[in-house]
Amino acid sequence: MEKNKTIITKKIKDIISRDNKIFLTTTRMNYPFIPESGENDIVRDVSGNKFIDLSSFISVYNFGINNTNIKKAIEKQAQKLVHPGFTDFYAEPPIKFGEALLKFFPKKFGKLFLSNSGTEANEAAIKFAKIFTDKSYIVSFYNSFHGRTQGSLSMTSSKIVQREHFGPFANSVHVPFPYCYRCPFNQKDSKSCGFACIDYIKKYALSKEISGKETAGFFIEPIQGEGGYIVPPTDYFKELKKLLEEYGIPLIDDEIQAGIMRTGKFIALDNFGVGADIYTFGKSIGGGIPMGVTLVKKDRDIPAGSHANTFGGNLLAVSAGEAVLNYIYKNKKNIEKEVDLKSKLFMNRLTQMQEKYEIIGDVRGIGLMIGIEFVKSKQTKEPAIDLRNRILRQAFDNGLIMLGCGESTIRLIPAITIEERNIETGLDIIEEIIKEENKK
Numbered sequence: 509m510e511k512n513k514t515i516i517t518k519k520i521k522d523i524i525s526r527d528n529k530i531f532l533t534t535t536r537m538n539y540p541f542i543p544e545s546g547e548n549d550i551v552r553d554v555s556g557n558k559f560i561d562l563s564s565f566i567s568v569y570n571f572g573i574n575n576t577n578i579k580k581a582i583e584k585q586a587q588k589l590v591h592p593g594f595t596d597f598y599a600e601p602p603i604k605f606g607e608a609l610l611k612f613f614p615k616k617f618g619k620l621f622l623s624n625s626g627t628e629a630n631e632a633a634i635k636f637a638k639i640f641t642d643k644s645y646i647v648s649f650y651n652s653f654h655g656r657t658q659g660s661l662s663m664t665s666s667k668i669v670q671r672e673h674f675g676p677f678a679n680s681v682h683v684p685f686p687y688c689y690r691c692p693f694n695q696k697d698s699k700s701c702g703f704a705c706i707d708y709i710k711k712y713a714l715s716k717e718i719s720g721k722e723t724a725g726f727f728i729e730p731i732q733g734e735g736g737y738i739v740p741p742t743d744y745f746k747e748l749k750k751l752l753e754e755y756g757i758p759l760i761d762d763e764i765q766a767g768i769m770r771t772g773k774f775i776a777l778d779n780f781g782v783g784a785d786i787y788t789f790g791k792s793i794g795g796g797i798p799m800g801v802t803l804v805k806k807d808r809d810i811p812a813g814s815h816a817n818t819f820g821g822n823l824l825a826v827s828a829g830e831a832v833l834n835y836i837y838k839n840k841k842n843i844e845k846e847v848d849l850k851s852k853l854f855m856n857r858l859t860q861m862q863e864k865y866e867i868i869g870d871v872r873g874i875g876l877m878i879g880i881e882f883v884k885s886k887q888t889k890e891p892a893i894d895l896r897n898r899i900l901r902q903a904f905d906n907g908l909i910m911l912g913c914g915e916s917t918i919r920l921i922p923a924i925t926i927e928e929r930n931i932e933t934g935l936d937i938i939e940e941i942i943k944e945e946n947k948k
């Protein structure tokens with residue numbers, strides 16, 4: 509295994525100290541990573557340290573850092589015009605982007621709203637759901653993450669620090685997600701439990717807390733991301749949809765982290781055999797330039813002036829986005845195969861590690877959206893939070909960028925274009941660290 513020890517230079521320390529002086533605290537990792545340049549799955553920091561990237565910078569670089577197609581599209585557009593004032597005036601590049609996106613959806617979808625981030629895409633979806641249904645309540649899951657602006661935050665329920673101090677929240681209720689490794693209903697087997705969690709939604713959330721008849725939308729992440737890379741059972745969303753149809757509640761699918769081929773399908777929810785009524789996108793849809801997209805059915809519209817923004821339809825974002833979409837459209841079959849093959853490389857090795865090491869409680873995922881949950885012991889399943897954080901730090905010290913999620917999970921979320929040899933090296937680094945930690 510190629511050894512690659514990260515050196516924390518004075519330059520790194522200086523930059524971090526200047527940063528800390530002027531920026532409010534955000535969610536920074538417990539390692540001092542200052543990326544400066546990169547190529548596909550390799551990134552270099554300001555001091556020339558080299559890393560394999562298993563984070564895709566939180567599902568943004570789905571097709572690699574500095575992707576040539578995307579870069580060319582941005583450069584070409586930057587020569588002409590960047591900001592067209594798209595919600596007041598007109599421009600062709602956003603239309604080309606929208607037309608490229610609609611090719612991935614059934615014909616009944618056809619109206620888009622463009623914004624600048626995931627949370628904004630979800631804010632728009634909340635408003636659209638309310639105006640389309642003339643109803644007011646929104647349901648989402650405990651453990652979900654839909655963004656941090658006030659409306660999206662009302663739905664987000666991943667960590668209490670994200671909500672503390674910010675209530676009261678909008679008309680939103682939460683229901684338990686099928687986190688089968690830690691079933692909220694203490695069921696032992698997700699195949700024979702009869703979906704106690706869906707029963708609960710019907711009997712309690714939609715019957716006692718709010719009226720199903722007054723509910724404007726039910727927000728989901730097909731795989732919970734920030735909340736811990738939690739994959740529901742295959743039939744879960746089919747059952748949920750049946751319930752929502754009883755009340756006429758629209759299903760709103762947040763594809764911001766899981767979408768755009770990461771799970772091997774353009775739309776991650778397609779892995780579960782159901783469609784949604786509204787879709788939201790962000791992160792990788794702009795190829796690295798900020799963009800949010802809210803997609804609704806073609807027979808829908810909103811009154812002029814009821815929703816708009818300044819920067820939606822930014823020409824760099826839509827040009828980068830169109831380059832991403834055209835690339836996927838032309839290469840879809842190959843990308844599907846690529847995700848499947850690389851997913852197996854990760855999963856085979858990780859499930860072997862799970863058998864060998866007491867500290868790995870669960871390994872789960874679809875495609876290249878994989879979580880490793882760390883525990884103090886397999887029997888108690890007590891979350892090993894410090895241990896997980898130590899592993900992230902040691903990985904960084906050994907030239908590997910990874911992110912945490914949930915309480916004690918590490919997410920493996922590389923570019924789809926990651927090289928196989930870098931998957932192997934990354935897994936070698938991970939295993940070496942886990943092996944040592946497992947002895948403690």
Ligand SMILES: Cc1ncc(COP(=O)(O)O)c(C=O)c1O
Pocket residue numbers: 566625626627628630653654655656729733734762763764765766790791
């Ligand atoms: C599923 C999901 N929805 C929404 C968001 C919010 O996106 P943004 O940070 O661009 O506002 C995120 C961000 O992590 C996300 O993972």
